Amino acid sequence: MKIILPNSIFITFLIIATRVSPEYTRPNPRPLLLRQHVRPDSHAEQVHISLAGKGYMRISWITSDERVKAVVEYGKTSGEYEAYAKGERSISYSYFLYRSGAIHHVKIGPLEPSTVYYYRCGGSGPEFSFRTPPSAFPIEFAVAGDLGQTEWTASTLAHVGAKDYDVFLLPGDLSYADTQQPLWDSFARLVEPYASSRPWMVTQGNHDVESFPIIYPHGFKAYNARWLMPHQESRSTSNLYYSFDVAGAHIIMLGSYAEYNVNSDQYKWLQADLERVNRSETPWIFVLIHAPWYNSNLAHMGEGEGMRKAMEEMLYNARVDIVFAGHVHAYERFTRVYDNKADPCGPVHITIGDGGNREGLAMLFASPTPSVSLYREPSFGHGRLRVHNSTHAHWSWHRNNDSDSLQADEIWLESLKSSLTCKEIEKTSKSPKDEL
Ligand SMILES: *[C@@H]1O[C@H](CO)[C@@H](O)[C@H](O)[C@H]1NC(C)=O
Ligand SMILES: *[C@@H]1O[C@H](CO)[C@@H](O)[C@H](O)[C@H]1NC(C)=O
Ligand SMILES: *[C@@H]1O[C@H](CO)[C@@H](O)[C@H](O)[C@H]1NC(C)=O
Numbered sequence: 001m002k003i004i005l006p007n008s009i010f011i012t013f014l015i016i017a018t019r020v021s022p023e024y025t026r027p028n029p030r031p032l033l034l035r036q037h038v039r040p041d042s043h044a045e046q047v048h049i050s051l052a053g054k055g056y057m058r059i060s061w062i063t064s065d066e067r068v069k070a071v072v073e074y075g076k077t078s079g080e081y082e083a084y085a086k087g088e089r090s091i092s093y094s095y096f097l098y099r100s101g102a103i104h105h106v107k108i109g110p111l112e113p114s115t116v117y118y119y120r121c122g123g124s125g126p127e128f129s130f131r132t133p134p135s136a137f138p139i140e141f142a143v144a145g146d147l148g149q150t151e152w153t154a155s156t157l158a159h160v161g162a163k164d165y166d167v168f169l170l171p172g173d174l175s176y177a178d179t180q181q182p183l184w185d186s187f188a189r190l191v192e193p194y195a196s197s198r199p200w201m202v203t204q205g206n207h208d209v210e211s212f213p214i215i216y217p218h219g220f221k222a223y224n225a226r227w228l229m230p231h232q233e234s235r236s237t238s239n240l241y242y243s244f245d246v247a248g249a250h251i252i253m254l255g256s257y258a259e260y261n262v263n264s265d266q267y268k269w270l271q272a273d274l275e276r277v278n279r280s281e282t283p284w285i286f287v288l289i290h291a292p293w294y295n296s297n298l299a300h301m302g303e304g305e306g307m308r309k310a311m312e313e314m315l316y317n318a319r320v321d322i323v324f325a326g327h328v329h330a331y332e333r334f335t336r337v338y339d340n341k342a343d344p345c346g347p348v349h350i351t352i353g354d355g356g357n358r359e360g361l362a363m364l365f366a367s368p369t370p371s372v373s374l375y376r377e378p379s380f381g382h383g384r385l386r387v388h389n390s391t392h393a394h395w396s397w398h399r400n401n402d403s404d405s406l407q408a409d410e411i412w413l414e415s416l417k418s419s420l421t422c423k424e425i426e427k428t429s430k431s432p433k434d435e436l
């Protein structure tokens with residue numbers, strides 16, 4: 001059975017089959033969960049936060065009333081706001097007949113690590129709170145891509161929130177609005193309880209592009225306006241790729257839907273960003289993309305190949321530890337790999353596009369299983385990466401089993417920085433691709 005949804009560019013295979021783990025019946029897609037605007041027009045809604053340079057947090061929120069000032073009051077005691085910050089900018093955007101509310105981005109700080117802050121947006125309305133990430137190990141990341149806004153999304157988020165974590169990482173495909181702009185609003189309302197209390201760091205997916213010939217040729221109108229990420233803070237000229245440091249991890253968010261070839265801005269930025277990494281300060285490097293470079297699912301097979309060919313060598317030479325991808329609505333973990341071969345100095349590739357969107361699961365994997373693919377399963381769920389110290393991290397994958405979350409896969413990882421056999425390639429050495 002093949003379901004083609006009117007707005008989806010790519011076809012997701014949804015084959016009802018009995019396979020993989022016979023004791024478990026694959027769940028069907030679940031209905032959309034639409035969240036209405038229930039607050040007064042002058043109150044903040046769709047609140048979410050993101051890391052914005054060392055010690056700073058960006059608070060992003062929307063008001064229907066465009067006269068509301070972009071200010072955030074905050075402090076360490078509920079109801080007592082000893083500090084306040086003014087917004088960088090408030091914008092609204094139009095997409096055909098739709099006009100967004102006023103979108104405010106306010107950077108606050110400097111903040112202390114591992115500290116709970118209470119905050120209020122726009123001078124009135126509800127109080128929110130978040131905890132800043134730690135300044136040193138251990139740190140825990142929750143990871144899930146291709147979220148959408150269905151009952152499965154709600155189930156995944158409930159599992160994410162049921163156990164403590166520091167930062168949420170999203171490898172693309174957020175709302176599945178697919179040009180229906182009010183769905184961006186309802187998505188942000190659905191995720192607000194999570195995204196207002198822990199930083200949400202996202203990169204773009206194909207469902208976030210929303211380009212339209214002649215009128216919106218470059219796309220990302222809603223995505224860039226609503227999900228402003230710290231690209232300026234990481235010397236990138238585009239919101240579609242950026243990096244940040246948290247505890248001892250350097251995390252690079254790449255854009256699968258931005259130019260990536262050797263002469264592109266993204267390629268040059270990545271090269272410079274990797275050169276700036278100090279492995280003593282950030283012993284771990286993690287990369288997020290949307291379309292996987294390694295994928296043995298029949299859905300989207302080969303779509304990440306152009307980008308892999310352009311950039312894999314750079315990541316390999318820099319000894320990147322893990323590459324997370326989304327796009328394929330399933331879970332798959334590969335061994336350390338480089339250029340399609342197992343390689344002890346290559347990154348572990350993990351596809352985690354299993355957040356629970358309306359398209360359902362990608363059920364069909366190629367057979368036989370490629371030797372580099374170690375675990376694969378078409379189920380919704382989320383991952384957790386707990387970095388214990390500079391040498392050891394634990395990755396686990398948690399399948400949504402109805403209302404429960406069940407750890408189905410896990411692995412201990414040793415950082416490549418600590419590996420004696422995998423020394424980082426000299427940073428100044430030119431990659432052969434530069435000569436092309
Ligand atoms: C899923 O949950 C049900 C009910 O709690 C349980 O009986 C079953 O063993 C679980 N199966 C898997 C594979 O998680
Ligand atoms: C890297 O960081 C360490 C620790 O902060 C510092 O001692 C060292 O000088 C840095 N290296 C470079 C090349 O900046
Ligand atoms: C790092 O963490 C691992 C796992 O908890 C532990 O076995 C190891 O001894 C730790 N290493 C250091 C240097 O603390």
Ligand SMILES: [Fe+2]
Nearest residue numbers: 173205206327
């Ligand atoms: Fe996708």
